[in-house]
Amino acid sequence: RLKYRYLDLRREPMQHNIILRSAVTFATREFLTSKGFLEIETPTFIKSTPEGARDYLVPSRVHPGKFYSLPQSPQLYKQLLMVSGFDKYFQIARCYRDEDARGDRQPEFTQIDMEMSFTNREEVLETTEELMRHIFKKTLNYELPVHFDRISWDDAFDLYGSDKPDLRFDMKMQDAAFMADLSDFNAFKAGAANADKNIERHKRSGLKVLVVKNAADKYSRKHIEALEAVAKINHAKGLAWMKVDAEGKFEGGISKFFAGKEAEICTRLGAEKNDLLLFVSDEKWQTACVALGAVRKQLGKDLNLYNPKDEFHFAWIIDFPYFAWNEEENKWETEHHMFTLPQKKYWDTLESDPGAVKGDLYDLVLNGYELASGSMRINDPALQERIFEIVGYSRERAEKAFGFLVQAFKFGAPPHGGIAPGLDRLIMLMCHEESIHEVIAFPKNNLAASPMDECPSAVDQSQLDDLHLKCTEVEK
Template sequence: GMMSAVFKETMGIDLQLPFPRIAYDDAIDLYGTDKPELRFDMKMQDGSFLVDLGSFQAFKDACTAGGTVKALVVPGVAEAYSRKKIEELESTAKIYKAKGLGWTKVAGTQDAPLLEGGIAKFFAGKEAEVCTTLGAKPGDLLLFVADAKKKIACTALGAVRTRLGKDLNLCDPDQFAFAWIVDFPMFEWNEEENKWDTAHHMFTMPQEKYHATLESDPGSVKGDLYDLVLNGYELASGSIRIHDPDLQKRIFKIVGFDEVEGQKKFGFLTEAFKYGAPPHGGIAPGLDRLVMLMCKETSIKEVIAFPKNTFAQSPMDDCPSEVDPQQIEDLHLIIKKD
C-alpha cells in the first residue's frame, strides 16, 4: 500500500508484498526483539534439550525454575572469535540482564563433530547430538543464554544476535526488510506493584476471542495492536481502539482503577462511548525514521532540520538560552530556586 508507493515513486524500488506477519511471541522467541532485523537469518533456537544431554548446572537451574535456554548458531566464525571477542558479546548480553553467555566452538568433521572451549566439557560424548539438533557444522560458534525468566534469555541473546549482524556485516545496505508484528500482549505483570499494567495503553481493543477471559487470565490476552518494522527499527505503531464503555471499564479495573477513580479520570470518555462511537483505529508512522532508513543513515539527526546535540541544545539558534525577565513576567511565571 502506502509504503510500496513511497518506495516505488521516490527510489524506484518494488517492495515484495505482502509484508510478512510475525506474532509478537514468535519475534521474541526467534529474534529476541519485537523489531527484528530480518536482512539476515540466524534465528535463535530452543536449547532446553541440553539440560538432559549434559551436566551444565546453569542450564539446569534456569529450566528447573521455569525458564529456558536459548541457543544461537553463528556460522563459520569459530576461528575469528577469540575469548576476548566472546567476552565483548557477553558484555552485550549482560546489559539485558543475562547472568552470562555460554559458548563453545564446533570442530572435527561433519560426521564426527567435536566441541572445543567454553562449556564443551559438560557435553563430552554428546557432541554429535548437540550439533545435529542445532544444525551446527565445524567452524561454527555456538552461543547460549539461560535464565529463569524466558524473556530475559530471549532479549539478551537477541541483543547479541543484533550485534553480530553489525559486526559481521550480515545486512545488505540496499535491502529493505519490512514486517508486521502482531498479536502483542495486552497486559504485563508489574512485580514492583504486584499488579497488572497494560503493555501499551488502556485504550487498546483486546482481541475478541479473549473478551471472556479478561479478568480470569489477563496474562494470555492479546491486543489488536500492530507495529510495522524495517531493518531492525520500529517504523510505525498502531492499534484498534476500544469503543464500548463497558469493555473500557473492565480494562480500568484490571489495571487497578476502581469505578470511582475510573470515572474521575476517564468518565468523559466512557460517557462519549455511550453515544455510538464507531469502531476505530489507526497507525502513526515515524516519518523522520523512514527518511533516515531510506537515506541509509543511522541517526535521524542526519535527516531533520536543526537537530539538537547530545546536550539537548540547538546550535543553530543557541537554545535553550537565558530568558528575558519581561517574558517571565508576561507569562506570569515564577522561578523558584532550590
Template sequence: RYRYIDLRREQMQRTLVLRSAIIKTMRDYFADNDFIDVETPILGRSTPEGARDYLVPSRVHWGHFFALPQSPQLYKQILMVAGYDRYVQIARCFRDEDLRADRQPEFTQLDMEMSFVDAEDVIGMIDGLMKKLAKELLGLELTLPLPRMTYDQAMERYGSDAPDLRYGMQIVDCSDLARQSEFRVFRGAVDAGGFVRGIKIDKRADEFSRKRIDELTDFVKHDFAAKGLAWFRVEPDGSLWSPISKNVEPAVIEQLKSRFACEPGDLILLLADTWEVTCKGLNGLRRRLAAELKLFDPKQMHFSWVVEFPMFEHDAEEGRWVAMHHPFTAPRPQDLAQLKSDPQACRAQAYDLIVNGYEAGGGTIRIHDSETQQVVFDLLGISPEMAKDRFGFLLDALGYGAPPHGGIALGIDRVVMLFAGLDNIRDCIAFPKTQRAMDLMTEAPGQVETKQLHELHIQVETPPAK
C-alpha cells in the first residue's frame, strides 16, 4: 500500500536502475543490427486462444469490446508481410491468468521478428544479445553458441521443458529393470503403461533421516499426485539398502546400482507412476533438493535453449488438439507430410531460452502460407468460418505473399529478476500487482460511477451471497 516508501529501499532502486540498463542495452543492440522499433496497438480484437483477455468495452459500438494485447503476435506478422524485415518493440502485454511469483497480469516483453530467416538465425541473434547483456551488466563472458537440447531430451533428463542446469541429478529411467522384477509397485506401474524413474543425490545420504524422506514422500504425493517414493541408500561396502530391498530381486538391485553409477554415501529416489507424474515429481524433487542442499551458487547464471517442441498437445477434457505454443507456429519441414495423418508426431520450429530453470523467452518460426495455416486450424478444431472471423486479416495478408519469418519474445520482468538474483518479479517492477491482481496503493481495480456504466451500456450483476 505504501509503495512510494518501499521504492526508497536501496535494493529496489538498484533493481530499477538495472532494469533501465537492460532495456537500453537491448535497444542499442537491435538498433546496431538494423532493426526498426514499431509500436503496435494496445486496443485490439479478442482472439480466444491462450489465456483470458482483458476486455475494454466500446462506448461507440454497443456490445463490442476491444482486448488488451497478450502479445503483438499478429501485428508483427503483418509487418513482415508488409516488407519490414527486422522489427523490434518493448511491448506492454496483458493476460488475465492465475498469478504466481514469476507472473503479473501486465508485463513487459522484448518482442522481435525477422523475415527470410530460420530458427538458427533467431537463436543466433538472441545469443548475441545475451552475450552483450551478461558482459556489460554482470561482467560474465558467455561462450557462444549457447548450449541446447530438444524438448524430448529435456523431459527425459530433467522432467521439465525449462530445466535448471546449474546442478546435476539427471533423471535415470529404470522401467526396463522394473519389468524384470516381481515387486508389485514397480512391475504394476510399467504393466499399466507407466514408468519407474529416479534421481541420485551424490554423497549426502547421511543427511537424510527417515523423517526427512517421509517429508519428501508427502511432498511428491501432495504436490504432484504421486503414489509414493521409493529409496535406496548406498552403504559403505557399496551395497544398496532400502526398506523394500527384501522385495526386489538381488539381480535387479545390482543393475540398479550400475545404472546410477552408485558410490558409497549416495541416495537414490524413485517414482513409479505415469510419465507426467514422474516428470513433474522428479523435477520438483530436483529443484527442492538443490535448494536445500545448496548444490549451486545463487549468483551463477546458466543459459541454454530447448528446441523442437511438439506442435500439439491433447486436451483430454475437451477431447481435441491444442497448440503447445500458438496456432501460427510452423512445423519442421520434414514433418509437413505427416501434419494431417500423425499430428502427435510433428515437432514445431519452436525454441525457448532457459535461464536458471526459468523460461526467459520463447519464439517460433511462423507459418507463412494460408494452406498450411488452414491445416493447423482444422487440427485445432477452428473451422474456416471461425478462422475468417478471428484471424481473417492475417489470412488475407498471407494470401498476398508472405516471406518466411520468425521471432521471439523475452520477458523483460523475468530477465531483470534473473540478472538481479531475485526470485519474484514483483520486486523488479515499480508498481506491480498483488497475487490477487490488485494495486494496493491506488486500490485498483475499483468501482466506477453509474453514469460511466450507462455510457458503456453495461449492467453489473450483484455477486452471489457467500
C-alpha cells in the first residue's frame, strides 16, 4: 500500500479520510480566524535545543560544521510572538521528531499550534473546547458537550491507571488496602503499606482492584492468564483474582484467603454475584495503577464496554506534577518542558520541595489518546532561571541553549499560554482508524522510510563534499 500509495489513495476509505482532513483544516482556520487569531508561519530551520526527542539535523553548506534543526514544535517562536505584541497566534504547523514510529506517531506530523497573550488556563481550555465543537459540528454534524470532563493527574492514575484514560466506559479502579488486614495473603501487604515515598502526599495505596460486572462466567483461567500477561508487561508482579459465585461466595484464584469475608468485601467494593475481581499489588502506587489500568483498557476491548452513545469522549487532565525524579541521573527533570509555569501557590517552595509542585499545564485526551498538550508559560526571567537551576542547567548551558528566549523576556513578556492539538491523531480518531498512516497522504512506514520514493536514500559524493560531510561505514 505504501509502495503504490497513489493507487491506494484511489480507494473510497482513503479518499474519505483525506477529504475529511481537508475539511477539518479549513474548519480550524475558519474558527480561529473568527476569534481574532493570526496565522503566522515560524521557521523550519531552527537552532537545535533540548526538547526531549532527538532532533532531525540539516547540515549547513555556508557554515561548515554547523547544523540547522527541524522543529519538534514551534514552542519558542510562538512565545517570542507573544513578546512581539501579537495577541493570538495559530499555525497548522509541521513538526519533526527523530523517534521510533508507532501507530499514532511518525517522524513528521502536523499540529494545530495556538498561543494567546494576557490569558489564563480557563480561557485556553474554553477556546479549545469551542474549537473542537466547531470542527465536529461542521465536518461530522456531531454535537460535543459544551464543557469536557476535568480530572486531576492523581485521580486519572488512581481511577483509570493512565493520564490519557478511555472514558467511553465507566469502570473505575478502587483502593483495596483494607483487604490486607482481612487475611495473611502476603502479596497484598506491600501494596497496602504505602511504601512509595509519593504516597505520603495523596494517601493512596499500591493495592488496586477492578470489579468487572457480570464477567465471572466470561473469563476462564486461560483468559485471566492473558490479562495477567498484560499486567506483567506493565511491570506488575502478577494479577490476583477471584470470582463471586451465584451464592455470593468467592471462588477461584485467591478466594481461599478471604473465605467468610465476602459480605464485607463485596459491600465495600460494590461487588455482586457473577462479578470478577482483579487485583494488582505493588510497593509503588503508580506501578500498580498503570498495570491495572492496562488491564482495564484490555477489558474494554474484550467485553466491548464502550457506550455507543458516547462515540467521542473528551476530557482534560490537569494538575500535573511539575518535576519528575530521574533515578538514573539522580536529578529532577520537568515533566512537560522547562517553560511551563508552576502553579503560583508552589513558587515559595520550588527548591525545598520540587516533588510537590504542580504545573499550570493540561492535556486534552480523546478515547484513550492524548490529543493535545499545553500550558501557561513562564514570563519572568528570574523564575525561569530558578527552574533551570533545579533541573541542573547551569547559567552557561541555559544561555547557550535558550539565551535568545531569556533575553527576549527581559524586554517584557505578557502572561501567555497555549496548546497544540495533534491534527493527524484527531483525524485518525474521527475516522475510527488505529494508525495515523490512514489519514496522511504520503506517510513514512514504521522504519521511518517511504517505499514509494525510496526515501531516505544515498546522495552523490559531490553533495556531501559541498556540506563538508563524510560518511563512514557502519557494521551490520
